[in-house]
Amino acid sequence: MRPVCRWGGHMGARVLVIGTISLCLIPAIDRAEAQTASSDSEVLPAIEVVAPATSAKPARSRGAARAATRNMRRVYVYPTAPTPTVGSGTDVDKVAAAVNAVGAGQIARTGSLNIADTLQQQVPGIIISDTTGNSFQPDIQFRGFVASPVAGTPQGLAVYQNGVRINEAFGDTVNWDLIPTAAIRSVTVVTNNPAFGLNALGGAVNVQMKDGFNYHGGEINTMGGSFGRIQSSAQYGKQIDNVSVYGALEGVRDNGYRNFSESAIRRFYGDVGYRTDSSEFHLNVGVAKNNFGATAAVPVELLQKYWGATYTTPQTHDNRVAYANLSGKVDVTPTWTIEGSARVRAFRQKTVDGNPTETEPCAADAGLLCFNEDAAPGAPANGLNGVQLANPFPDTAVLGQIDRTTTRSTTTGATLQATNTDQLFGHNNQFMVGTSFDSGVTRFGASAELGTIGPNYVVSGSGIFLGPSGAPISIGPVSLRATNRYTGLYALDTFDVTDKFSISGGGRFNFASVNLQDLIGTDLNGSHTFSRFNPMIGGTYKITPELTAYAGYSEANRAPTPLELACADPARPCIIGAFLIADPPLKQVVSRTVEAGFRGTRELNIGTLGWKVGAFRATNADDILALPSELPGFGYFQNVGSTRRQGIEAQLNLTSKTLQLYASYALVDARFLDALQVNSHSPFAVDGIIQVLPGNRIPAIPRNRVKFGIDYSVTEAFKIGGDALFVGSQYFVGDESNQAARLPGYSVFNLHAAYQINKMFQIYGRVDNVFDKRYATYGTFFDTSDVPNFTNGGADFTDPRSVSPARPRAFYAGLKATF
Template structure:
């Protein structure tokens, strides 16, 4: 803690720059209400990362861009984004299962524990990223939206045809290229993008090879109809270097891999067909039909010590989502209502093979969700709005498991859940760019498909977790040169899903429910322009995540840092030249599996990033340095709950990036 206070004091004395901008409250966003609305009228904590933020900084992936958001901690296991997660408001090991990630409002969370593959989202396709922090998004987005929602809005073709070429080069033989074509005709808009990424990675066997293609087409037929077609293809091959134990780090350097032969190959593609209809005074309707297929081949020769090292998994996702937004005065007051239905069908299959490629067991699970929701926004007065919404969701599982060896019995079972979410609050916009809000909500998450299985047995005693959330906050623009935001929140959870390292029938570990947990937090951000050429801004997050009652009462939840600070400077010595300097400080936290808080923590760390961007005519150049001071740190670590032995996943030291963009 003394180190943290020293870092905080230094940061306050020597302000560096944060890359993400304070939110423009006049900006139109879509995530908080599922229809366009001014950011200043949203009843909750909202951050928007714009295209300028992305282009003028060092981020290579969407994941990198999210590091600057208050209340978010990023954990990248291997430094290549292929195995990574974002933690919104302190969920530690289970963070990936407690937030929803969308692309153009299309859900991309997997039904199992594999999480989101952040390398499949080319940053150059992104127009902006909208982040809701807190559980207010659960009414509109349902399962998993416990701590927040991330909506990645991709670019739409506009105006005359544009052909753009981007190239990036960096440390560890990083090499990326992209070609995109965009534009619009009288009724048709189009955006086509192809890209590839190759890197050896910071560690041995942390290579990544990925190839992506995306399309976004819209056709307006008639004055009131709009047809949309989106598609994407992703192919990736990446290494799995594994962890390094304390003993390993005494013998080898941080780039070592003890699993030099482990890897994953995956293919992922999707199609979405959407139809919009404007009914004039009776509102607007949208219907989307989507299909996604993901195949993965995982080879765990080292990690599994040769025991059934091959896993072939398949996930097919069908979805049908419809909504109707209706804006009409109610008793002389402005009123907006959205109502909709979401249907998702997941077909999950995971098959294990031995070294001879002989099937050892198969696990097929179907998950189906049916949900109906509504949310209403009523203007009590011109500047005061009342928000209310409700969601009812049915979740059904169908399990089919067979072990060829006969060690474990066959399983053919079904299970159903009914869950609800609500969202209520008040937002007072006393000026066009200032607001105060109060939000009370309930969010939930159901178990992932592979959370049900422990050592060949099915645990149908697992319950969905529920979170009751309270938040109060404000966004204030004091003048054209200074604005700030503050949020205070509490999340009380029941039956939180977690991995108990000493649970299960043989005390070898199992997924279980913990009766009660709590998150208390404060998020503060500011943006100050001292001159037209100098800007300072940053944010601070305080988060206390604890177990309540039972065996770990009062203990801190592992992998959740108490403090996070981001602060920095942007300097424009010339109109076409920008210099960004930013620092990120993350407090110490307990290792995964140390729910007892018995052992030492993963140390606090600080990284400093520097970038110089220059624009001239159709050219854009950027040179950047990440982790300028070459700190040695780890974002992820695990302990043995019995012996205390620890394993770390080292993150990259100082590294460089160069970006070149030309628009024809």
Template sequence: MTPWRLQPLAQPIVLSLAFAGAAGAADTAPGVVETATVQVVGTTPLAGVGVPAAQVPAAVQSVSGARIADSGALHLGEFMARQLPGVNINETQGNPLQPDLNYRGFAASPLLGTPQGLSVFVDGVRVNEPFGDTVNWDLLPRSAIAGVDLVPGSNPAFGLNTLGGALAVRTKSGDTHPGTRVEAAGGSFGRRKAAFEHGGSDAQGLAWYLAAESFREDGWRDFSPSRASQLFGKLSRKSDLVDLDLSLTHASTRLTGNGLLPQSMYRAERDSIFTHPDRTQNELTQLALTGRWWLGDADSLTTTVYHRRTRTRTLNGDANDEFEDGPFDGVSDEESGALNRTRMKQSGSGLAAQWNLARGKHQLALGASFDVASARFMQSSQLGRLNASRGVSVEDEEEEDNEVVGRTRTASLYLTDTVALTPDLALTAAARYNVSRVKMRDQLDFVAPNLDGDHRFQKLNPALGLTWQAAPALNLYAGASQGTRVPTPIELGCADPANPCTLPNAMAADPPLKQVVARTLEAGARGRLAGIDWNAGVFRTVNRDDILFVGTSTSAGYFTNFGRTQRQGIELGLSRAQGAFDWRVNYSYLHATFRSSACLLAENNSSRGLDPACTAGGQDDEIRVKKGNRIPGLPAHSLKLALSWRAAPGLRLGADVQAFSGQYARGNENNRHRAGTSTDAFGNVRSFARGGRLPGYALLNLNGELDLGKGWQLFGRVDNVFDKRYASAAALAENPFDAAGAFQSDSGDWRRETFVAPGAPRAFWLGLRYAFGK
């Protein structure tokens, strides 16, 4: 338990345990018999027959939209990190709407360069962007979320990128969420938010729903304003034989993510930034039509057709990676900075159909899908000087570095069947066959070697699992599954260590990459005892040919296949909802390690150039990663506590705690980096500030609602109640600024140190909500 650093964790944990103890004191009255609710969950991206949770051989987590709203979380990823086991966030971007979300050690991130391992669906439409499988959390229609299912493991039914799990989001409809509601809120960091919802239906089966939301904030760090606007509409038609849903999603965001900060600068000024500007503009328009035809009492056909268009622009002010050993090194600050711009247009269309059959002992789904996507990516740079505020004052003309068009095409066929072998024993078998093609065409250089490429991938992925209702209060499950992820255009175009990319990226003619294959084993038990729902499970996922991003500086690096990696762990949970109290306790342990050995570039690691296996070719900037080394960015322990208390009629008070153990910094993949002076095998002496590991932290957050009557409701939220200083991610890099934040023109004076993603200080928000007709 050493990495927990128990003293800073004790105060919020003890307080929340006291809350949970008080809630648990309200036991069921003697003689009252509780009956369990049968929960039905989806096991495919498209709506199907639905399988009772007790027959799913995995620890599926289902959450209602009401519970997400009650938490006060700003977005879905934040809620998951606060309350769902196995989930944590790395705030690498430094923006509340751009989290790197990790589940069981697999990421769903908006950042190009993060190895993606989770697939995300909204009403059956996959929203991982085609160019890098990234997930833009700022584009999800938060107000319109009716519920989510987090499906763990390498479930092949959810298709590509389902290495560690899949997240299926369901949106609201006018018949399920009628009425009109408006709300407005504001508070710390200049944050203000307004939202509108309206839903309704008529006797002829027509239903309509509309949600709109606007978000603005100045940010708590310097130069950090952001804005986001979302619009979601759905028109539904339901009859005895056919259900149709036509939905439109539009979102426009302009986010500032100032990213990592050297620890020395963070300690001196908590709200400072490294360099600026760092802006990302996203615009999404998506149209989807979903239909379900009833072919019989237990026989239906579900289809989805969609078209999705995303435009992204980034503007990043960075230190110039080419300044060191350049013509101005040690002379002046000329060309010390660079503005890196990207423009990307992505579009995707797809068709999926699924036949659902529930007959006798079988609950079967047979489906097929076909998806095509294209992306045009342009990247340019403009050299300049880093000024007194660490912004970039441009001096040279903008130069286009890369322009590439990438196209992907995937066809899939899948089958899943849950068979009741006996009334208490169920077998689930599934398989999916994927055929993918990724093509790239260089728009600047038409002569090889260039970015042109044509890559084909195919794989059959199976899954098998058993569930056993051993007793009325005990359900056992076990399963094995396999999933794959094909390399994306960004990875295929940035895979040469001799030509690292400046992310979002600058690409070169690179060696091909293999598709990632993940195999998961999972087993556990769940049930209800004395009115308390409990679960306990173990899992192991082994990735073969995992695609990793190897950083060569604060803003550059390359992708490479890395032998094997493994993520295994334990998940434990308790929850109860009775009377005025609803409480949850979740603990998870994650042991994420490399299972192969390799030499990786790590210029800012103190152990660089020390291992004979990596210095044989004269290299002094590589480290040896060995079997058993921990994967950076992933805390081993996490504890989540949540309490909701109906203190009085119309008054609800809530609290939640998240506690995470320490983690290794990116660049410390061999776990050997230490602060101090190091001499490599060639006699080079270097100094390194700070260690390569972040300490653990714990946060207490409060939320509540007060019913004012006549449709009015007051709600509020307090984050980081004890104003803890913490960081959720780190990387080893070089700091060219002195203690006062001024650029040092002699690179010999630069400091190698740990950069961190600082967490937000204590913050307050208050809002008012009105429901018409109440």
């Protein structure tokens, strides 16, 4: 007879037999139970292992069934490949890497519709920075590798939503604002695994969404507070026999804490599922339409006068996405499972960016406009018709330009994977083989309109658009068609040498093809291919039932993006993300990572104690960085040799019915390993050049991160808590030579409380940045002569530092109804 599954007292879970071990695949998790479960059970899609039976006969009595349940141990599944199916993966005790994950309950406790906030709280190596100046478009940095929405940021993390890679096709950017946060079931940060394909240099972020099998009932959650914030989400899930439905709708309006930083978010996610004892299928769809004011970094001289200051606006983003994903999983035999998916994703982004300009009256004839007139000789500034532009601006005007871009990408893809759990040589073994294909077609366009910069740093357009302005620089219109085709073939195997010792090995072959077609001329035409096999090997040893050791080695690669390939020549720089020209090819980045550590759990009188400590070292060969040109506002991408990121991570969790406590520390040491010279606006630059030496630290990567949080149930209905974040100092971007003073570290404290009025209604509130700490998460340098300091009578700025200020103290309150 098939064994019987129990989980938390529930019957009816499906059973998968692996040799002499029975795995119980848990179906629906009741929403109320999930919200009060331990942090671990919230985090990982749970399956439960039944201890090998001593008799072939099932238990006949209720007492015997309870005894059998006590002998079962719970096994948490950790993803081993980017598949859309919850529960696909391996026993977390056999993962030869650090385990980092958060669940729906942890996300809900933040009260935020931004998944980045939860990841920063719960994952030791993660911090976020507001490079764009908008908290809904953060950079997420893990171990010194970044997943960012900013075009031109070298991306080092692969991000998946239900098995679909959501790094956008043109620049591998990640728009975190497009992920419907209320609909997230779990997020895992995976390391030491090349199966996650391109960009997984530092790891991969794997987002699994809810469906009607694991979420039952409904919820409406509304919150409002400081800076004009009002947000609301609604979700509903239901299972009817073998069919499930789930839907989530979210909306946010926020005026922002800085001028021109309004945000409007509208997101929907839906899922329809069907399953039998041996199969499961899902169709999920989503749409989003979001608008942002992206205020970016601002000179510190302006912040000293007003914390909400901005510099050269407008800076706006309009993001839209629509996607559909069809996935399925079939147990072909008791030991073979086939799963796959097919998807389509349409993404559109429009940006408007007010900037200083290199266009100015010609020295020889002030009645004409020239480009880069400070250089000798300056190039004529031409209009769209190729004719040199006359100067219509008064002598007192401060000239600027409005850069506009449009990106339209359509990506399609499919994944197929087979998993076998037959024993090998009498030992438990899990073998997985899969393939994936993704194709992206992008239409990219850019234009530049001349204008004037007012005393509030707002750029007003003049209706005059720039055309080709002469070699070697061109800031004329761009129309480009880029085609990406990414193919991967991977295989992974986990073999139990003994009951305590398991080894894992495998790898993935990646093939990337990038084709560029210039739709105006021929300069941007190009065809590039990249290929590589990335291996991995690792092992885990269960020293005691409560202590596991792990170690692993892996490799990963990143192919240059179309954006990088079209802007890679220091002699012919571009306005990054806007104006592209033909350039030499770039080499792909290859990362080699080794990590090792210990983790364990222990039952104490006061609750369950979980802990982990580990170390890692990742070395990148032919790393790609975005480097500034000697021309202000221009830059290029270049291979800069080898870089290294290494460090340690430690975390402690204590979970009981009334108390949840966590604390973590991460050290990330990121350095250049080769010498190079780069342009910089650093005050220590000589003729605009700084010398980078081996051992210099990479900017924008803080060395130390400390996190702490607590939740305490004063009564069954009333809960209070708080969290703290301490981040060390970091070097300014542009200070690769490490000569200037660093951007100071910061500490932030937050408080929250909730009261359950009755079974249906809960009120809650939170205070962010309790002590109103004024700090910045990102810093760079700018050309102080670009635009006058209007707050100082029009004189030049004297301090080249420019930073992204963080949010001041904020108060929020909300009401949640569940039914």
